[in-house]
Each structure stands twice: as C-alpha cells, then as structure tokens.
Amino acid sequence: MLHLLRSGALEPLGFLPRASNATLLARVRDDEHEALAVYKPRRGESPLWDFPDGTLCLREQAAWVVDACLGWSIVPPTVLREAVAGFGAVQLFVHENDSVDPDDLLKTHPEDLLRIAVFDVLINNADRKAGHLIADGRGKLWGVDHGLGFHEEPKLRTVIWAFAGDPIPPDLLRDLERFQADESVDESLEALLRIQEVKALRARADRLLRTRRLPDPGSGHNVPWPPW
Numbered sequence: 001m002l003h004l005l006r007s008g009a010l011e012p013l014g015f016l017p018r019a020s021n022a023t024l025l026a027r028v029r030d031d032e033h034e035a036l037a038v039y040k041p042r043r044g045e046s047p048l049w050d051f052p053d054g055t056l057c058l059r060e061q062a063a064w065v066v067d068a069c070l071g072w073s074i075v076p077p078t079v080l081r082e083a084v085a086g087f088g089a090v091q092l093f094v095h096e097n098d099s100v101d102p103d104d105l106l107k108t109h110p111e112d113l114l115r116i117a118v119f120d121v122l123i124n125n126a127d128r129k130a131g132h133l134i135a136d137g138r139g140k141l142w143g144v145d146h147g148l149g150f151h152e153e154p155k156l157r158t159v160i161w162a163f164a165g166d167p168i169p170p171d172l173l174r175d176l177e178r179f180q181a182d183e184s185v186d187e188s189l190e191a192l193l194r195i196q197e198v199k200a201l202r203a204r205a206d207r208l209l210r211t212r213r214l215p216d217p218g219s220g221h222n223v224p225w226p227p228w
Contacts, residue, residue, distance in 0.1 A: 005079045010084060011028075012039065057087070059150050062189055066122065075142070094144065100139065102131075108135075124204065125156060127148040127157060128157065152199070157222055168213060
C-alpha cells in the first residue's frame with residue numbers, strides 16, 4: 001500500500017468538505033492496484049500563529065512514523081510526495097462505517113480509544129476532534145488529521161478526556177519502552193520536525209513511562225473547537 005501511495009498515478013476527485021486546509025479526495029492507481037486517498041498539498045495549508053508555515057503535512061507523516069514504530073496501527077498509511085497540486089501528504093482513505101455512532105465509542109471501542117488517548121498525549125495532539133475518529137467497515141478504529149501535533153509547548157486538546165488519570169495498560173507501556181529504546185526513528189523524525197520538537201516528544205514518552213498514567217486536563221483550553 002505504501003508503494004501505491006508513493007508511486008501510483010494520483011487523480012484528484014474533489015475537495016472534502018468542512019476542512020480548514022485544502023484536503024482532496026483522490027484516486028491512486030498503478031497497473032495492478034487502485035485505492036482512494038486523502039491528499040493534503042502543502043500550498044493549501046492555512047497559516048497558523050503557533051505552528052511554522054508549511055509543516056502540517058510533515059506532521060501528518062511524523063504521526064505515521066511514530067505510530068508505525070509503536071505498532072499501534074492508529075494512523076492510516078501515509079506518505080509524502082509530489083502530486084498534481086504540489087508536495088504534500090497522501091494518506092489512505094478510510095471508508096467510514098456509518099453504523100458506528102461516535103458517541104458510543106467508549107462502549108464499543110474502549111481499548112482502541114484508550115490507545116489513541118495515549119498516542120495523543122505522546123504526540124501532543126492539539127486537535128483531536130470526534131470527527132477525527134473513524135471506524136471502518138470491519139469495526140477497526142482509526143485516527144486521522146494529525147497536522148497539529150508535536151509542538152514542543154503543551155497544546156493537548158482532545159475530546160478523549162474520559163481516561164484522564166487512568167493507568168496505562170502494561171502492553172502499551174511495553175510499546176512505549178520499545179519506542180524510547182529505538183533511537184533510529186529520530187533520524188526520520190528530525191527530517192520532519194524541529195529538533196526541539198523531537199526532544200519534547202521523547203520527554204513526553206519519559207513522563208508517561210514514569211507516571212504510568214494518562215494526565216489530567218489541567219487549566220486552559222483542553223478541547224478543540226469545534227469539538228466535532
């Protein structure tokens with residue numbers, strides 16, 4: 001799938017609605033395979049006061065790199081490439097299962113949701129909306145839209161505060177320990193993020209391993225707006 005996303009011919013099909021940045025649905029195909037993808041060109045990113053311009057697509061890729069290292073399969077396959085609208089992130093499109101109500105995820109997908117909550121703390125996700133949680137046709141829960149992550153300053157904003165203060169399960173702690181021991185991933189991340197952001201990522205992992213609990217919200221803005 002990664003090879004198809006990197007090398008397949010990409011045909012934009014139209015803009016996806018309700019996106020604050022240019023976000024296109026695209027068809028990617030080669031001689032044998034075809035898939036739908038979400039294409040986010042760098043030049044379509046809206047400027048932000050607290051994130052460097054032109055870096056949101058890089059942060060999407062960084063989220064996939066971290067997820068792949070952890071082995072949690074939260075982020076759909078994601079690549080960076082040149083395409084018809086320029087350089088950007090191309091991510092496998094997840095077909096949403098309309099029978100799964102996001103309001104029921106705590107009941108239907110508690111373990112998946114907890115894993116995503118830990119992931120969001122780790123990458124300092126500043127924009128975990130309910131609409132960024134998608135259950136596919138097999139019932140697997142995915143997390144999408146990670147462009148506002150990895151800032152070195154605390155910016156965690158999420159709708160998943162149900163696990164605040166809860167202990168992190170042993171299997172997730174083991175994955176975090178393995179992630180911390182794998183220094184080879186830093187080279188990939190340093191090509192996508194600022195050095196201080198990679199160091200802050202490692203510090204957040206250390207904190208999670210030390211406390212073995214998810215943090216409480218604290219003061220300030222803790223939920224993205226709009227939350228959906």
